[in-house]
Amino acid sequence: MDDALSEFGRRDWETETDLESVRFAMVGLGWWTREEAIPATEQSDRCETTVVVSGHHDKAEDVAEIADDTATAITYDEFHDGAATDEYDAVYVATPNAKHLEFAESAAEFGKAVLCEKPMEATPERARRMVETCEDADVTLMVAYRMQTEPAVRRARELVREGAIGDPMVVHGSMSQDLLEMIPNPDQWRLNPDLSGPGTSVMDLGIYPLNTARFVLDADPTAVSSFARSTGDAFSDVPDEVATFQVEFDDGTLAACSASQNASQSSHLKVVGTEGEVSVEPAFFDRQNRKFALEVDGNRMSLDYKQVDQMLEEFDYFAHQLRTDGDIYPDGRHGLADIEAMAAIYESADEGSVMEL
Amino acid sequence: MDDALSEFGRRDWETETDLESVRFAMVGLGWWTREEAIPATEQSDRCETTVVVSGHHDKAEDVAEIADDTATAITYDEFHDGAATDEYDAVYVATPNAKHLEFAESAAEFGKAVLCEKPMEATPERARRMVETCEDADVTLMVAYRMQTEPAVRRARELVREGAIGDPMVVHGSMSQDLLEMIPNPDQWRLNPDLSGPGTSVMDLGIYPLNTARFVLDADPTAVSSFARSTGDAFSDVPDEVATFQVEFDDGTLAACSASQNASQSSHLKVVGTEGEVSVEPAFFDRQNRKFALEVDGNRMSLDYKQVDQMLEEFDYFAHQLRTDGDIYPDGRHGLADIEAMAAIYESADEGSVMEL
Numbered sequence: 001m002d003d004a005l006s007e008f009g010r011r012d013w014e015t016e017t018d019l020e021s022v023r024f025a026m027v028g029l030g031w032w033t034r035e036e037a038i039p040a041t042e043q044s045d046r047c048e049t050t051v052v053v054s055g056h057h058d059k060a061e062d063v064a065e066i067a068d069d070t071a072t073a074i075t076y077d078e079f080h081d082g083a084a085t086d087e088y089d090a091v092y093v094a095t096p097n098a099k100h101l102e103f104a105e106s107a108a109e110f111g112k113a114v115l116c117e118k119p120m121e122a123t124p125e126r127a128r129r130m131v132e133t134c135e136d137a138d139v140t141l142m143v144a145y146r147m148q149t150e151p152a153v154r155r156a157r158e159l160v161r162e163g164a165i166g167d168p169m170v171v172h173g174s175m176s177q178d179l180l181e182m183i184p185n186p187d188q189w190r191l192n193p194d195l196s197g198p199g200t201s202v203m204d205l206g207i208y209p210l211n212t213a214r215f216v217l218d219a220d221p222t223a224v225s226s227f228a229r230s231t232g233d234a235f236s237d238v239p240d241e242v243a244t245f246q247v248e249f250d251d252g253t254l255a256a257c258s259a260s261q262n263a264s265q266s267s268h269l270k271v272v273g274t275e276g277e278v279s280v281e282p283a284f285f286d287r288q289n290r291k292f293a294l295e296v297d298g299n300r301m302s303l304d305y306k307q308v309d310q311m312l313e314e315f316d317y318f319a320h321q322l323r324t325d326g327d328i329y330p331d332g333r334h335g336l337a338d339i340e341a342m343a344a345i346y347e348s349a350d351e352g353s354v355m356e357l
Numbered sequence: 358m359d360d361a362l363s364e365f366g367r368r369d370w371e372t373e374t375d376l377e378s379v380r381f382a383m384v385g386l387g388w389w390t391r392e393e394a395i396p397a398t399e400q401s402d403r404c405e406t407t408v409v410v411s412g413h414h415d416k417a418e419d420v421a422e423i424a425d426d427t428a429t430a431i432t433y434d435e436f437h438d439g440a441a442t443d444e445y446d447a448v449y450v451a452t453p454n455a456k457h458l459e460f461a462e463s464a465a466e467f468g469k470a471v472l473c474e475k476p477m478e479a480t481p482e483r484a485r486r487m488v489e490t491c492e493d494a495d496v497t498l499m500v501a502y503r504m505q506t507e508p509a510v511r512r513a514r515e516l517v518r519e520g521a522i523g524d525p526m527v528v529h530g531s532m533s534q535d536l537l538e539m540i541p542n543p544d545q546w547r548l549n550p551d552l553s554g555p556g557t558s559v560m561d562l563g564i565y566p567l568n569t570a571r572f573v574l575d576a577d578p579t580a581v582s583s584f585a586r587s588t589g590d591a592f593s594d595v596p597d598e599v600a601t602f603q604v605e606f607d608d609g610t611l612a613a614c615s616a617s618q619n620a621s622q623s624s625h626l627k628v629v630g631t632e633g634e635v636s637v638e639p640a641f642f643d644r645q646n647r648k649f650a651l652e653v654d655g656n657r658m659s660l661d662y663k664q665v666d667q668m669l670e671e672f673d674y675f676a677h678q679l680r681t682d683g684d685i686y687p688d689g690r691h692g693l694a695d696i697e698a699m700a701a702i703y704e705s706a707d708e709g710s711v712m713e714l
Contacts (some may be wrong), residue, residue: 169599169620172529172613176629225582225711227603227611242526244613246584246601254584256529256601256613263526263629264652272533272623295621354582354709 008292008305009151011313012158019323024315025051025088025112026071027079027103028095029063032117036286037092038067040311046319051088053079080106090115090322092144092315096195097203098122104130108137115318117144119207119342120335122197127339131332142318142328143335147212149313151305152280152292156271157216159278159294166275168217171247171255173209173270175284176201176263186234190261198346199228199240206243206259206345208284211330211338212269213257216278219249221341223356228349232262245345286310365649365662366508369515370674372681379676382408382445382469383428384436384460385452386420389474393643394449395424397668403676408445410436437463447472447679449501449672453552454560455479461487465494472675474501476564476699477692479554484696488689499675499685500692504569506670508662509637509649513628514573516635516651523632525574528612530566530627532641533558533599533620543591547618555703556585556597563600563616563702565641568687568695569626570614573635576606578698580713585706589619602702643667 024041026033026049041047049067053074054060060073074083080102090113093103100121107114114134120143121127134141147153160168179190179200189195190204197203214220228243235241242260249255265288268281276296282288292303321328344355381398383390383406398404406424410431411417417430431440437459447470450460457478464471471491477500478484491498504510517525536547536557546552547561554560571577585600592598599617606612622645625638633653639645649660678685701712 165621169617170531170533170601170615172531172615172625174527174529174613174627174629176527178631223584225584225603225709227580227582227605227711229605229609229611231609242611244527244603244611246582246603246613248584248586252586252588254586254599254601254615256531256603256615258527258529258611258613260526260629263631264522264633265655266627266629266634266652268529268627270531270623270625272531272617272620274535274620276621277623295623298622352582352711354584 008155008303009308012154013317014320016320016324019046019320021046021048022090022319022322023048023050023088025053025079025084025091027053027091027093029054029059030094033094034063034066036311037094040309040315042067043309043312044316044319046323047315051084079103082110085110088112093117096189097197098126098195101126101130104141105133108133108139111137111139113140113322115142115144118211118335119197119203119339120332121339124336124340124343127336131336134332140322140328141332143330143332144314145211145215145330146286146310146314147208147284148215148330149317150290150310151308152290153212153216155292156278156280157218160216160271160273161218164276164294164296165271165273165278168251168253168271168273171213171217171253171271172268173213173255174258175205175208175267176258176260177205177265178263179261180234191234191238193237196238198343200235200238201240201259201261202243202245202342202345205261206245206257207338207342208267209255209257209269210247210341212283213247213255216271217249217251217253219251219253220337221247221357222250223248223354224341224345224348225354226345226349235262239346239349243349247341365512365660366665369511371677373677376403376677376680378403378405379447379679380405380407380445382410382436382441382448384410384448384450386411386416387451390451391420391423393668394451397666397672399424400666400669401673401676403680404672408441436460439467442467445469450474453546454554455483455552458483458487461498462490465490465496468494468496470497470679472499472501475568475692476554476560476696477689478696481693481697481700484693488693491689497679497685498689500687500689501671502568502687503643503667503671504565504641505572505687506674507647507667508665509647510569510573512649513635513637514575517573517628517630518575521633521651521653522628522630522635525608525610525628525630528570528574528610528628529625530570530612531615532562532565532624533615533617534562534622535620536618537591548591548595550594553595555700557592557595558597558616558618559600559602559699559702562618563602563614564695564699565624566612566614566626567604567698569640570604570612573628574606574608574610576608576610577694578604578714579607580605580711581698581702581705582711583702583706585703592619596703596706600706604698
């Protein structure tokens with residue numbers, strides 16, 4: 001039992017610690033980049049923010065001042081023109097979804113590795129172009145699934161793989177937040193299909209239970225179906241103020257998921273197998289105290305574990321794999337599968353029928 | 358806060374306590390009747406088991422000896438022939454699903470009130486016949502939804518009605534158990550479509566999240582869709598060794614639900630609204646310590662409350678409404694709506710399309 005505790009947060013992916021630092025160009029300087037991503041690189045021994053890239057030069061300059069490393073501030077246009085390419089090794093892309101591709105394309109052109117926020121793009125076509133562009137240029141592409149380097153999720157995955165809960169049978173996963181309380185402006189990119197993709201709640205939140213279930217089960221979706229509705233004025237351009245979706249996985253497991261940008265902050269992930277269950281709740285918000293539980297034979301272990309900085313784990317994983325030439329688990333093709341599944345989820349909600357993948 | 362605790366278990370439905378006792382004929386003497394229902398009537402001040410009815414006279418005699426009240430033992434045939442009608446006021450029907458109707462019909466013929474286990478019958482047609490038969494005979498019909506008199510569920514319903522969590526947006530509900538561990542015989546009625554209805558997991562377990570969501574939301578389903586699969590040998594005659602189903606309610610709330618007869622015992626109910634969430638977990642097993650939680654504005658109250666005997670609450674509610682001529686909330690038409698929704702869930706899983714109700 002004490003090993004379970006002392007080893008809970010271990011970086012099982014880490015084989016080397018003495019590695020050359022990776023210098024990042026941070027593209028898209030919204031609150032997530034400023035308050036989560038840049039601070040993570042500052043905490044990291046193997047990552048640093050050396051370039052910051054924004055649509056507006058002034059904003060880039062302001063953010064450059066926040067960053068410790070006397071970063072170079074450039075605009076999107078300057079980035080695409082190849083400015084400061086000597087000053088970074090990799091690009092972190094955190095723009096609106098539908099703008100990820102263009103930055104990945106420029107990065108690939110410059111031979112820079114890409115860490116792209118999820119969802120990786122707005123449509124399967126664009127996501128596929130990103131994959132192919134990076135493959136053709138032979139640059140590393142990782143999709144920024146911070147749950148995949150979250151200890152609770154990695155431990156859940158190990159337990160499932162080892163058979164601790166028997167054969168997985170069913171997953172429940174949810175994520176909701178009050179988007180308009182967080183960003184009190186209906187004119188924002190997450191509510192604009194030109195920038196977000198086919199919708200908001202599934203694209204931005206539903207991807208967490210979807211991808212985390214895939215990762216924990218080590219399985220991929222074979223069919224989806226969905227209900228979605230929007231009634232609030234702010235959600236008139238997107239179909240999914242709230243959505244539920246079901247997923248059938250290639251190992252036979254079924255998942256019941258939900259997502260909402262207009263509900264109280266809430267999240268959970270629960271995997272029930274023939275012999276037990278493993279759960280993380282709250283699950284998906286990085287500034288909440290996530291809790292882990294395992295139940296087998298009616299005996300339940302609940303863990304309040306030392307929370308990690310999820311963005312630090314994610315950036316360190318990316319840098320580690322890059323510097324050790326290791327495989328990236330959430331690579332472009334992995335991310336593309338989610339984009340395809342989510343496109344099918346939206347299509348299912350629209351058409352009222354199951355979509356096979 | 359102290360009121361919230363001291364009042365948590367209150368019987369808000371109870372207006373009178375000094376009432377004439379209701380004498381029950383217990384029909385179908387499986388373990389549930391023997392270990393849950395009859396003991397509840399023994400504990401109750403206003404219910405008693407006076408007649409026990411089984412397919413086999415010897416079994417009825419054996420169970421009669423268990424019951425405190427020197428109950429009269431009769432067979433199904435004797436029941437239908439009108440035996441011992443002077444000795445009971447109401448009938449509790451706990452046979453396999455597809456046999457409920459015939460006992461309700463006889464009870465109606467004898468002018469006896471009916472407390473019928475859920476699901477009330479195997480098909481909508483048979484459930485509708487039960488409703489109409491009881492209405493025509495002017496006998497009370499209640500479907501035995503023990504969650505509706507469970508304090509945690511009643512408090513959740515009150516909170517939702519009062520707006521404590523804002524507008525309900527999404528519900529998660531699950532129930533699973535290892536049926537073949539509980540009853541180690543693949544040749545059992547719950548796995549036989551002639552007796553169970555179109556399937557096993559949704560009919561026997563999925564009805565809990567479905568009906569409890571209806572009750573807590575005070576809303577009814579307008580559309581459903583479902584995934585179901587059976588791969589285990591014991592489940593070859595039913596489609597749903599495991600199933601997920603989504604429900605759209607007439608108030609706009611969506612629900613993501615699951616049920617499995619071949620998974621570890623697990624259950625939860627969570628209702629997330631625009632302002633907060635209310636949950637019960639574990640939720641649906643009567644011999645588990647259910648837990649209640651309410652979260653509003655990031656403040657979370659978890660209640661370990663004094664567990665009630667759910668069957669005692671249910672029997673006392675039925676008897677109270679019967680003796681006070683009160684309305685029965687889970688009446689025949691209420692139960693029929695679940696049977697119709699579940700028939701649509703099975704049809705959806707079979708056809709791969711949304712079913713409107």
